[in-house]
Amino acid sequence: MxxxxxxxxxxxxxxxxxxxxxxxQDSDGDxxxxxxxxxxxxxxxxxxxxxxxxxxxFQPSPDxxxxxxxxxxxxxxxxxxxxxxxxxxxxxxxxxxxxxxxxLVVNHTSDRHPWFVAARRSKKSRxxxxxxxxxxxxxxxxxxxxxxxxxxxWELDERTGQYFLHSFYRHQPDLNLANxxxxxxxxxxxxxxxxxxxxxxxxxxxxxxxxxxGAPNEQDPHSFxxxxxxxxxxxxxxxxxxxxxxxxHEEQLQYFGESAPELDxxxxxxxxxxxxxxxxxxxAEPLARALAARPQVDVSQGWAMFLRNHDELxxxxxxxxxRQEVFDAFAPDPDQQVYGRGIIRRLAPMLDGDPRRxxxxxxLLFSLPGAPVLFYGEEIxxxxxxxxxxxxxxxxxxxxxAGRNGGFSTAxxxxxxxxxxxxxxxxxxxxxxxxxxxxxxxxxxxxxLISRYRSTPVIPWGRLKVLDSGDRRVLAHExxxxxxxxxxVHNFSPEPVTVELPGWDAGREITVLLDSSGHTAPDLAAPDxxxxxxxxxxxxxxxxxxxxPTDHD
Ligand code: NOJ
Numbered sequence: 001m002x003x004x005x006x007x008x009x010x011x012x013x014x015x016x017x018x019x020x021x022x023x024x025q026d027s028d029g030d031x032x033x034x035x036x037x038x039x040x041x042x043x044x045x046x047x048x049x050x051x052x053x054x055x056x057x058f059q060p061s062p063d064x065x066x067x068x069x070x071x072x073x074x075x076x077x078x079x080x081x082x083x084x085x086x087x088x089x090x091x092x093x094x095x096x097x098x099x100x101x102x103x104l105v106v107n108h109t110s111d112r113h114p115w116f117v118a119a120r121r122s123k124k125s126r127x128x129x130x131x132x133x134x135x136x137x138x139x140x141x142x143x144x145x146x147x148x149x150x151x152x153x154w155e156l157d158e159r160t161g162q163y164f165l166h167s168f169y170r171h172q173p174d175l176n177l178a179n180x181x182x183x184x185x186x187x188x189x190x191x192x193x194x195x196x197x198x199x200x201x202x203x204x205x206x207x208x209x210x211x212x213x214g215a216p217n218e219q220d221p222h223s224f225x226x227x228x229x230x231x232x233x234x235x236x237x238x239x240x241x242x243x244x245x246x247x248x249h250e251e252q253l254q255y256f257g258e259s260a261p262e263l264d265x266x267x268x269x270x271x272x273x274x275x276x277x278x279x280x281x282x283x284a285e286p287l288a289r290a291l292a293a294r295p296q297v298d299v300s301q302g303w304a305m306f307l308r309n310h311d312e313l314x315x316x317x318x319x320x321x322x323r324q325e326v327f328d329a330f331a332p333d334p335d336q337q338v339y340g341r342g343i344i345r346r347l348a349p350m351l352d353g354d355p356r357r358x359x360x361x362x363x364l365l366f367s368l369p370g371a372p373v374l375f376y377g378e379e380i381x382x383x384x385x386x387x388x389x390x391x392x393x394x395x396x397x398x399x400x401x402a403g404r405n406g407g408f409s410t411a412x413x414x415x416x417x418x419x420x421x422x423x424x425x426x427x428x429x430x431x432x433x434x435x436x437x438x439x440x441x442x443x444x445x446x447x448x449l450i451s452r453y454r455s456t457p458v459i460p461w462g463r464l465k466v467l468d469s470g471d472r473r474v475l476a477h478e479x480x481x482x483x484x485x486x487x488x489v490h491n492f493s494p495e496p497v498t499v500e501l502p503g504w505d506a507g508r509e510i511t512v513l514l515d516s517s518g519h520t521a522p523d524l525a526a527p528d529x530x531x532x533x534x535x536x537x538x539x540x541x542x543x544x545x546x547x548x549p550t551d552h553d
Contacts, residue, residue, distance in 0.1 A: 010051075010099065011200065011240040011265050012302045013460045015450050016373040017050040018202075018310065020066070021058045021080050022417055023397045024376060026408055031415035033397070033408070035081035039089045041400075044432065046096040048379060048443070049450035053093060054202050054242075055102045056310060058086075062112050062171070066310075066392060068103070068204065069110035069172050073189045083196065090197040101242065102193060104201035106186050107209040108172040116173050120157050120164075130185075132165040132176045132212055133157075142167065142211070147339050167208040177213035177224055187231050194232070200240035201232075203263065206255060207245055222254065225262035240264040242304055246314060249294050256301050268303040268370060270294070273317050275307065275364065279351070280329035282493040284475035286322075291368070291477065292466040302460065303370035307361055310375060312342030312391055335387040344393045348381035348442075349425065356538040359445055359516060360490060363540045366449040367488035369464045369479050379446040380435050383425025385418065396420055401433040452513050452542065458486045469499045474535070476501060486513075487543045494537040504543065505531035514542040 025037030035058075045053070057067030060077050067077070076082050090100050109116055119127040137154035144150040145168050154163040155170045165174040175182050190201065203209070206225070214221030232239050243263035245255045249270050255263050274290045294303075315323040323341065330336075330350040331343040338344055351357040358381060365372050376398055384393040396418050400407030406420050406427030413419065420427055435441035453459055462479030469476040473493040479486045487504060491497050504510070504527045512525040516539040519525045525541060527533045533541060 008238050009264075009300050010238065011242065011371060012300075013454070013457060014052040014099070014371045015050045015453065016052045016054050016101075016242075016304065016371060017045060017048075017376065018054040018056065018373060019376040019398075020056040020310070020395060022067070022077075023395055023408070025398065025400070026411065029410040030079065031409055031411035032079040032417050034079065035076070035085035035089045039085070039092050042089070042092050042096060042098065044400075046098060047436070048447050049454065050098065050374065051454070052099040052101060052199070054373070055100065057103045057105055062110055064110070064171050065169055066395065068105050069108075069169070070105050071110040071112045072114075073106075073185075074192060087196050094197065099199035100197070101200040101202055101240070102198050103204055104190065105204040106175060106189065107205040107212075108166065108168060108174045111171045111173055119173075120159060123160050123162070129179050130176055130182050131173045133160075133162040134165075135162055137163050145339075165212070167205070167211070174208070174212055177209060177221075183224065183227070186228070190228075190232060191235055194236045194239055199236075199238070200242065200264075203241055203243045206243040206263070207247065222257070222262060225255065226257060226260045229257070229261050229263070242266070245269075246316065248317060249290075253295055253297070256297050261298070261300070264300065265302050265304045265371060267309075267373070268294075268305055269314070270317055271303070271368065271370075272306055273313075273315050275361070276313065276315070276326050276330070277318060277322050278475075278492050279357070279361065280326045283472045284469070284490065284492045285472040288466050288469075288475050288477075291464065291475075294464070299461075304373050305365055305368050305370035306373040306375070307365055308347045308375050308378065308394065309373070310391075310395055312338050312344050314342040316341045333387070338390060344384065344387060344389075344391055346382055346384045346394050347378060348430075349383045353381065353424070354538075355442070356516070356536075358442060360492070360538045360540055362442075362446060362449055363488070363514065363516070363542070364475070364490050366453045367459060367486075367490075367540075367542060368477070369460055369462060371460060372450075372453065374446070379443050380430050380432055381425075381442045382430055383421045383423075385421055389418065392418065399427040399431045401431050402428045406431055407433070448514070456486055456513065456542075456544065458484050458544075462486060467501065469501075471497055471499050473497055474499050483546070485545050487545070488540065489533055489535060489543075490540040491535040491538060496534065496536050496539070498532055498534045501527055501531045501533060503531065504533075504545070505529055508545045511544045512541065513544055514540070516540045 022033045024033040025041045026033050027036035058080050059070045060072040061067045061069050093100050115127045115130045118125045119131050144153050210221035213224040241263050242265040245252050245266050246269045274287045278287045385396045397408035435443035458481050459479050462481050465478045467476040475490045510526045512520040515525045
């Protein structure tokens with residue numbers, strides 16, 4: 001496809017913002033966020049510059065996995081509002097040019113979903129085959145995702161004497177994707193939300209989903225994802241699928257689809273985990289290596305780049321020694337770690353709130369080719385809750401102002417879904433209101449990054465090339481089209497460095513887009529005549545140039 005024909009591929013250049021309606025803004029003082037509250041905050045998000053909301057699950061749920069245990073796919077948790085409020089929120093967002101995608105959690109349901117309630121009543125139930133049953137757990141059962149919280153992935157149903165599969169918690173029975181009726185149900189769910197104006201889905205737990213799609217008689221489990229992609233395209237041409245596939249780049253390729261498209265976007269877990277290794281080491285080399293090896297995908301598809309999300313910062317793709325390095329640097333207290341693989345902290349406290357390191361991290365995020373994804377509160381450097389909240393420690397209420405409950409709710413503090421952090425990360429120190437008035441704040445910096453990213457389309461569209469910076473501490477990467485080349489240099493270490501950038505000498509017309517020292521005047525920030533760039537400790541710079549003259553010019 002010619003990149004000139006890509007105007008409909010909005011997800012390739014989107015700036016995503018993930019939030020949980022429950023913790024974003026309470027409009028009626030009951031202590032829970034709601035759609036009416038979110039609708040009121042859309043102008044604040046629009047001011048930040050984001051272009052797509054990703055709503056975490058908001059359907060009725062016993063909330064034993066923060067909504068990832070859906071009990072009714074077609075409505076809204078009563079505390080959050082109703083379908084009318086959802087549609088109104090989508091319309092307000094669309095009005096500001098912001099799209100809305102939602103979580104599609106169909107690997108499993110809650111065990112309180114009427115399908116499962118009926119399925120476990122009798123082996124003869126018409127819903128029995130919606131789930132995966134065995135007389136005995138297989139000898140080589142897949143391991144649980146939550147070691148320490150679950151022992152196995154098969155649970156005995158006493159009443160019918162059979163075991164059911166649950167890749168996640170035992171209260172989340174896996175749906176049987178090999179059953180065509182289940183596939184038809186999923187299509188109906190998708191069709192329903194598309195009709196209400198949803199622009200796409202963040203597909204939860206994709207590899208697990210395909211495990212049951214392949215069993216027991218399906219030859220190729222990916223046929224389900226291809227089917228899904230075709231269906232979404234038929235129902236809403238510009239809707240997209242953003243998949244959670246926490247695997248290596250090479251393994252992710254098959255989820256983009258080999259014979260036909262499957263997922264449009266996939267989170268880049270490799271880049272995220274490797275970036276944390278680099279932050280821990282003060283070196284850029286592992287990320288340089290990972291990015292240089294990242295496979296090329298079709299122009300209609302891409303990577304969703306993120307640093308932190310609502311889950312633990314999983315380090316499962318690193319080696320044991322590398323993971324330990326990251327633990328030592330950012331989660332030395334074992335209570336800050338979970339499942340032997342992850343960290344339950346937000347970025348700002350991990351980086352000791354150091355503005356130089358935070359800016360380096362976010363500059364990196366927005367300069368890498370892909371669609372950047374922010375998790376709510378990152379734009380102001382929010383902290384985490386007590387580790388007793390485990391994964392939910394990073395899902396505290398949004399901090400809007402320095403007032404009562406951080407402006408999140410007027411309810412008594414004891415009625416809030418979750419408390420606010422106290423101390424240095426409490427709302428009196430970290431909130432949107434104050435930061436929007438402070439030219440040196442993180443909010444201001446992130447809004448500048450978003451605007452630079454949006455006005456530099458070569459970042460998401462260009463060809464990525466990792467340059468040899470000649471210094472392990474420095475990542476230098478280019479994104480280029482035939483007309484323009486973007487270059488970003490990031491110094492992961494606390495020491496000032498000078499690197500030589502072949503081809504970026506004074507012979508080229510260079511614009512400085514962004515610089516950690518705040519200078520963008522070419523005489524202060526552009527490379528010198530030998531193509532040398534000096535960076536402060538944790539410094540970075542974004543440059544743009546026309547291509548060097550060729551013989552034909
Ligand atoms: C991935 C989600 O991100 C996580 O929060 C959830 O627990 C599991 N999938 C199960 O749905």
